[in-house]
Amino acid sequence: MYNFLTPLTTNDFNQKTEFLIEDFLPKKLITMIYADGGMGKSWIAFGIAKYAAQLNMHVIYLDYDNPINVLKDRGIETNLINAHPNLDYSHRSKALLEPIAMLEAFEQMAVGDKYGNTLFILDSLRNFCEVKSDVSAMRVSEKLMNLREAGATILVLHHSTKNGSNYEGSNNLRNSIDNMFRLIKADAPAGEIRWLLEVKKERAAITDTALSMRVDDLSLTSIDIETVKLNSEEKDFIEQVESVLAEQGSLNKTQLLEAIGHKKDDKTARDRLDRFDGIHWQSEKTKGVYTYSVI
Amino acid sequence: MKKIFIIMLAVMPLTAIADYDVERIKNEMAASELLKINAWKLNEAGNAWMAEHDLPNTVISANKATTGIMRGVASQLDALSAMGGCSELGDIGFEVKDDKRVADLLVNLLTTQKEQSLTANNIVYTAQLLELGNQVMFGCTLKPVLEQ
Numbered sequence: 326m327y328n329f330l331t332p333l334t335t336n337d338f339n340q341k342t343e344f345l346i347e348d349f350l351p352k353k354l355i356t357m358i359y360a361d362g363g364m365g366k367s368w369i370a371f372g373i374a375k376y377a378a379q380l381n382m383h384v385i386y387l388d389y390d391n392p393i394n395v396l397k398d399r400g401i402e403t404n405l406i407n408a409h410p411n412l413d414y415s416h417r418s419k420a421l422l423e424p425i426a427m428l429e430a431f432e433q434m435a436v437g438d439k440y441g442n443t444l445f446i447l448d449s450l451r452n453f454c455e456v457k458s459d460v461s462a463m464r465v466s467e468k469l470m471n472l473r474e475a476g477a478t479i480l481v482l483h484h485s486t487k488n489g490s491n492y493e494g495s496n497n498l499r500n501s502i503d504n505m506f507r508l509i510k511a512d513a514p515a516g517e518i519r520w521l522l523e524v525k526k527e528r529a530a531i532t533d534t535a536l537s538m539r540v541d542d543l544s545l546t547s548i549d550i551e552t553v554k555l556n557s558e559e560k561d562f563i564e565q566v567e568s569v570l571a572e573q574g575s576l577n578k579t580q581l582l583e584a585i586g587h588k589k590d591d592k593t594a595r596d597r598l599d600r601f602d603g604i605h606w607q608s609e610k611t612k613g614v615y616t617y618s619v620i
Numbered sequence: 621m622k623k624i625f626i627i628m629l630a631v632m633p634l635t636a637i638a639d640y641d642v643e644r645i646k647n648e649m650a651a652s653e654l655l656k657i658n659a660w661k662l663n664e665a666g667n668a669w670m671a672e673h674d675l676p677n678t679v680i681s682a683n684k685a686t687t688g689i690m691r692g693v694a695s696q697l698d699a700l701s702a703m704g705g706c707s708e709l710g711d712i713g714f715e716v717k718d719d720k721r722v723a724d725l726l727v728n729l730l731t732t733q734k735e736q737s738l739t740a741n742n743i744v745y746t747a748q749l750l751e752l753g754n755q756v757m758f759g760c761t762l763k764p765v766l767e768q
Contacts, residue, residue: 383752385752413750413751413752419746420686420688421686421688421689421690421748421750421759421760421761422679422680422681422686422688422690422759423663423668423670423681423682423683423686423688425663425668425670425681426670426679426680426681426688426690427679427690429670429679430679430690430692430757431752433677433678433679433692434677434692434755439754439755454664455663455664455665458664460664461663461664461665
């Protein structure tokens with residue numbers, strides 16, 4: 326009766342949420358990852374960009390944050406930009422337009438399912454708007470939502486408040502972003518980065534996720550969330566072992582357990598030694614005896 | 621003496637002191653009939669401007685480091701129109717009317733499909749075709765030499 330309202334049809338509701346990364350990164354939605362500096366926001370985005378490019382998605386990485394020398398040091402030219410012709414990396418130094426104008430250029434083309442197989446990565450949000458200004462945040466949000474309506478999958482990197490508990494800026498951002506994760510860097514073996522991603526807002530069926538990435542080739546893998554979630558007892562245990570090994574050098578398992586106040590048959594302590602082996606210390610088995618040392 | 625005068629006339633357009641002055645560039649762009657700019661709008665941070673204009677599928681922005689035009693290209697007509705806009709930006713940047721160097725550069729861009737740039741008077745003019753998925757965009761920028 327009111328045709329001008331173009332009512333939703335059953336088909337519109339039959340669309341199922343597809344994931345780029347299961348339970349973590351839904352397609353055709355806007356996902357924000359926020360963290361304090363040094364947590365590896367760009368690193369995880371590089372890993373996600375590579376993962377999506379390998380799945381033949383078209384990736385548009387809008388980098389207005391990282392200096393060129395950092396990209397070079399991280400091997401981004403080799404492992405990402407030159408490795409995937411379906412990935413377009415737009416860097417601040419060569420950008421044609423202001424960050425928000427770049428978004429507008431894409432928005433102007435956003436018709437139908439134009440970006441149905443496209444992943445946009447914004448690194449990072451504060452370069453695209455004044456995050457504390459409601460008007461500015463709303464302006465960039467509208468552009469992102471228009472890209473989303475044209476099928477785009479959007480990943481927004483953003484900074485947290487000083488204590489890391491929330492994202493920085495206007496509440497308008499929360500209203501327009503579909504899913505939000507807080508990024509926490511976890512301990513990892515050399516050559517690897519591990520993260521815990523805590524769900525902070527969800528519109529799709531996302532869950533807390535743990536990811537690991539090799540820094541030499543940006544390969545990203547899902548890992549058991551328990552491996553990156555440490556309780557205070559485990560943290561104390563790790564600190565004690567590291568301290569003892571730093572002071573005393575190599576110790577066998579019994580000596581090490583005794584040095585940190587555990588009996589040699591304490592199963593929990595023995596399990597912990599195994600669990601963090603290769604991450605916080607290393608062991609070598611010689612004639613049936615394990616010897617531990619710092620990495 | 622006559623020879624020297626002729627040489628000076630020939631070289632003059634190349635040695636015009638343009639430099640990257642964003643205010644001058646904005647004003648001349650706004651005065652251009654080709655670019656159809658109605659107004660420049662300052663962003664919330666107060667460090668960049670976006671043009672309000674009547675060109676289809678086009679975004680124009682300016683700040684102290686870059687002035688750029690980007691246009692989605694879906695047809696030959698679009699490409700010609702984008703070329704016109706970029707030619708105008710180059711002319712404004714170098715302060716040379718109908719600058720042959722800019723025209724040649726844009727022809728080279730279309731022929732080779734590779735990014736082209738030209739540096740003169742402390743300004744770098746760059747033009748490129750960007751293929752973003754199934755979208756082709758024609759873009760050009762002016763930047764101060766020191767920012768490169």
